Each structure stands twice: as structure tokens, then as C-alpha cells.
Amino acid sequence: MTSEVVAASSVPAPGRAQRVREIATELRGLRGALIPILHAVQEELGYVDQPDVPVIADVLNLSVAEVHGVVTFYKDFRRTPAGRTVVAICQAEACRSVGAVELAEHAKRTVGCGFGETTYDGRITLDEVFCFGNCALGPAVQVGERLHGRVTPARLDALLGDAR
Ligand code: FES
Structure with a gap:
């Protein structure tokens, strides 16, 4: 990353x-x-x-x-500092239809925190987003400032590798 x-x-x-x-x-x-x-x-x-x-x-x-x-x-507004890396998973309809809900559950289990939360060590903040405009390539995930398409749980694990 x-x-x-x-x-x-x-x-x-x-x-x-x-x-x-x-x-x-x-x-x-x-x-x-x-x-x-x-x-x-x-x-x-x-x-x-x-x-x-x-x-x-x-x-x-x-x-x-x-x-x-x-x-x-508004969920857009963060009331505590974000973690070092922000991981945002699209939860809008097109991405949901290709596995974004399951991907989010996988991310929460793997990272150990929920949407809008930051890991205890401050490394990762997990956010949900409703459409990046990348709908044809769902599930869409942004890690830091970089947007990724067709993210599977295994690919997410790889993307998170450096952040964890
Ligand atoms: S619905 Fe996920 S990027 Fe548009």
C-alpha cells in the first residue's frame, strides 16, 4: 500500500x-x-x-x-481522529449486489472494528461509503486515497497487509 x-x-x-x-x-x-x-x-x-x-x-x-x-x-462527520489508514467500503446498491455486505463483514472481523471506528492501535479506520461512482467494478473499496474495484475478501486482506 x-x-x-x-x-x-x-x-x-x-x-x-x-x-x-x-x-x-x-x-x-x-x-x-x-x-x-x-x-x-x-x-x-x-x-x-x-x-x-x-x-x-x-x-x-x-x-x-x-x-x-x-x-x-450525518455519518460524514468524524468526531474523533481517524486512524493512520482509512479503509472505506462501498455499501450502495450496485456494490451490495456483488458482495459488498459480505466483504464488509469480513473486513470488520479481520480488522476488529466496525464502521466509523478505529482499531485500538490507531492503524485503521473502517468507514462505509455510499457510492464512489465505480459501480461497474464493485465491490469498491478505497484504501487511503486509492480506489480499488472488484475487491474480494482475499484481495482486501492483501490490501490491508501493510496497514495492519
Ligand atoms: S455502488 Fe459502489 S461504487 Fe457505486
Whole structure:
């Protein structure tokens, strides 16, 4: 495996709070700004931390409860740092029809954690995704930044080899 997603979780508060405020301020003019702000925070800082929520709420003049509700409702938003390698398995219909559900069960057993969770040693985070746009080559799995098609359990084991 050559590509890894490294959690960008080491930005300390208050540097983090300052950066979250800057991101929120830059994007607050967008229609429905909360979602793009949360995505931007996650992309740059690795996840949406609990202390980020009141900062974003303040910039958008929303209640903390409103922002917290959105963060917890959408599975897209990670609330803890990701593992060193993120393994995302498509669970949308086309991939499900060619074995993605069984592949996911195999991955959970092999890695030892469920979707949205990270292994105890911080090496792997397992995520579910609903369509990579690679439907003709399902089951589709992204390991780090690289997308793979027609992934069997054996192939997944090989892909995970370096990450474990
Ligand atoms: S359904 Fe899996 S990539 Fe589209």
C-alpha cells in the first residue's frame, strides 16, 4: 500500500479554535453554510472536535445544539481522529449486489472494528461509503486515497497487509 490518510489531529487548542473560526468566517456567506464549514473543518483538521461546535455556532449565530445535531446526524462527520489508514467500503446498491455486505463483514472481523471506528492501535479506520461512482467494478473499496474495484475478501486482506 502506498497511500495513507494521516489524521490531522495535532493542531492544538487554541490554535485549532482560531483556525475553526477562520474557516467558519470564510464560508459563512454560503447558502446552508454549516455543512460546507463542517466539511472544511474535517478536511483540514481531520475531524470535528466537540470544542469546534460552539465556535462554529457563534460564527453562524446558531445554537450549540443546532450545530451539534447536524454533526451527530450525518455519518460524514468524524468526531474523533481517524486512524493512520482509512479503509472505506462501498455499501450502495450496485456494490451490495456483488458482495459488498459480505466483504464488509469480513473486513470488520479481520480488522476488529466496525464502521466509523478505529482499531485500538490507531492503524485503521473502517468507514462505509455510499457510492464512489465505480459501480461497474464493485465491490469498491478505497484504501487511503486509492480506489480499488472488484475487491474480494482475499484481495482486501492483501490490501490491508501493510496497514495492519
Ligand atoms: S455502488 Fe459502489 S461504487 Fe457505486
